[in-house]
Amino acid sequence: MLRSALQSFGTLKARTPLVYPGQRVGLMGGSFNPPHEGHTVCAVTALRRLKLDQLWWIVTPGNPLKSGDGLPPIEERMAASRAFAPSPAIKITGFEAALGSPYTYATVQFLTRHYPQVKFVWVMGADNLATFHRWQHWRETAHLVPIAVVDRPGWHLKALASPAARYLARYRLPESASARLLGAKLPAWVFLTTRLSEASSTALRAAGKA
Template identity: 55%
Template sequence: MTPDGATPEPRPEDLKVPPVVAGLRVGLFGGSFDPPHQGHLHVVETALERLRLDRVWMMVTPGNPLKNRAGLPPLAARIEAARALVRHPRVVVTGLEAGFGSPFSWETVRRLTACLPAVRFVWIMGADNLGAFHRWQHWRRIADAVPIAIVDRPGHTLAALSSPAARALAGRRIPEHEAASILDAPPPVWTFLHAPRSPLSSTALRRAGVR
């Protein structure tokens, strides 16, 4: 809340697509980030290094369509919390999905690839999200539009790799040692990145009263 009790609004620039140049390698990492934590930072840093990215856009969503949004902090507050956590010159925290007016990832990907065809995008998510990826609205449209990189999370490795989406795309998996090449491969294509894993989760932090 602001001092007068009003809900803070995102700055107009936070709702715009970040500036880019042709050929840039950009990772798209979306989430509610309620709250952002070191596990998110771990995913970002792993993707930057292993995929040889120029940027990661940390996209703070208006709210996950598959989750209850009751009690979700305002978008502006979550954007600022993410910025306070991730202080990296190649990471941009943005609320562009709210600017698009849609909470659905397939729509975000469709619009970004249409308006920025010269940028090489890759969708980034934790292994826990791969387990539920088949439940996302039009998930195959995401897979058919951009490469996907999965970063391992504790307790989710086996479930993720045996999930409906992983099985459906099994023939398009790129070996981990060639992970950086997925940005140059035609989708659908994906890779699974093993790295030192963070046990933190937003759900656990909320249950502990941390926000």
């Protein structure tokens, strides 16, 4: 009971970017430790191909599938993301920290309930699709919002052969229909091919320690 009350209080404190009814908004979650060219390629590709009004970089308190050891404070990662974002349409937000849950399902559930007239789409790299079946309530997440998967170097075949991709195969839209994804019957998803960037947060952190 106490946990439920605390989570409800958290949703009241969650401050998202300004958004208007009818807008098309992409959601990209991650630790952004640090932000890199791969993030911008993914964001710009989604903005253009999905005809989005905004794309939110949701800087997370931590990834449930990864160790949080050495993770810089969220404020520091948000500041770095603001400095790195290449477009004013990319909004940097840390509202997820107030929700009391690190899981994407809780984030998407919160947004779709609070903004029922906004068209949201979850945007992720092909490397995330490869492990999507390990995310909490991933099937339910796919029934809440459409999903756009942006290709990443070395992950194309692994992603499309993953358990989640196989499960969702019959709901995949052709890439030529990308702009219609946000109005499609759920579940729905699309795989977007684009120029590839070899940049990764892991490699950049390793280089910084060298």
